[in-house]
Amino acid sequence: MERIELSTLAILAVILFFLGWWFKGWARRLRQQVENGEAVEPTEETVLQAPPPVSLPTPAQVSQEPDGPVPFGYKTTWMALRCDDPERVxxxxxxxxxxxxxxxxxxxAVEAQMERRVFVSPALEGWVLAVGGPEALQEELAAQFPQAQRFMSHRTSGCFGWALYENGQCLRRYACLNGQVESTGELTPQERVLGFDRFPTPENADTCETLPDEEDVLNIAAAWGVDPRFEKTAYPPSAGWVCGL
Incomplete structure (x- = not known):
């Protein structure tokens, strides 16, 4: 009987040891969460559950070291917004x-998740670029700045387009998707200089064979404001922001 009691006490001692070890680890993790701002004291108020965070690249993948600007414009969408303060964008x-x-x-980072992220550039001589994001959001942005431009370039789908807004109103829009054409407003002087009158319209889309390409999108972006190839204008090294939507 004495041996049984000793065995029982030994088992209880082991159990208590592991319970104490687990409790210390739990308390340490809780303390770290509080210090990091991850733990919230319970309240009587109803707490709305926030949407899950967007997964952004780790610090090893995203650098804040100023560089560029880096050329872009292929297989992407972007906006040029008349603004000298990126925080407004x-x-x-x-x-x-x-x-x-x-x-x-x-x-x-934006290329990896185009619909859920936007790269906001620093100010470039009165313009801020917003690369990526869904079309609906880009339309919202266009309405909030005195002048805005929107560009699309996707060689895989054959989708190329550009649009010009002033004070929230679309003055000019052109888009070509596999021969399907949308064209509103008069050609701008810059489009005429570039020879864009050779491109199809809704009226002659079935017969016109001269379609725009990605270089045409870059050319009109340069003519209207900011050349995303950064070939002729030199800007100092800088950094921007990746925004998760």
Missing amino acids: ISALRPRLRQSANWTTGLA
């Missing part, structure tokens, strides 16, 4: 989170 985006990033890593 970020505020208009209403991002769920933001992360400082240079051009190289910021553009790469």
